[in-house]
Amino acid sequence: MGLPGVGPQVAAAVLALLPPHLWGRAKAAAAYAGLIPEREESGKSVERSRLSRKGPPLLRRKLFMGALVAVRHDPEMGAFYRRLLSRGKRKKQALVAVAHKLLRRMMGRLREYYAGQSLQGVA
Numbered sequence: 001m002g003l004p005g006v007g008p009q010v011a012a013a014v015l016a017l018l019p020p021h022l023w024g025r026a027k028a029a030a031a032y033a034g035l036i037p038e039r040e041e042s043g044k045s046v047e048r049s050r051l052s053r054k055g056p057p058l059l060r061r062k063l064f065m066g067a068l069v070a071v072r073h074d075p076e077m078g079a080f081y082r083r084l085l086s087r088g089k090r091k092k093q094a095l096v097a098v099a100h101k102l103l104r105r106m107m108g109r110l111r112e113y114y115a116g117q118s119l120q121g122v123a
Contacts, residue, residue: 003109005070005077005102013062014106017055024111026104033059035100051096060099067099077101 022029030036034054040047053060070077077098084094 003070003102003105004074005066005068006106007066007069010062010066011106013059014103017059022107024107026107029107030100030103033063033103035060035063035096035103063099063103064095066102067095070102071095071098 018029018032022032031052032055034052036052037049038052039049067077071081072078080101081094081098084097085091089097
């Protein structure tokens with residue numbers, strides 16, 4: 001059973017651009033992809049947090065497009081997106097959160113698929 005929002009392009013981008021040692025490690029994969037918030041601080045000034053933008057931009061773009069599809073075709077992701085909007089998040093912030101969740105789901109599937117196997121020589 002596939003994941004709504006994860007088509008051939010998204011899956012290929014994740015498998016090609018995400019280092020194999022991060023497969024199955026959801027938090028580390030999200031950090032590598034640049035889908036986590038980053039806060040700028042200097043002395044007394046604290047800026048509003050923003051997307052870290054670390055990692056390959058193509059990976060972020062593909063996950064963002066996958067999030068757009070997931071919001072429309074996956075009831076759980078759609079409800080998650082609407083819940084974030086009702087809490088005052090902007091549309092793009094909510095979509096990035098959906099992309100983050102989509103990547104975490106993909107890492108869970110990879111972890112299940114490769115359960116008990118070493119991922120060292122996979123890629």
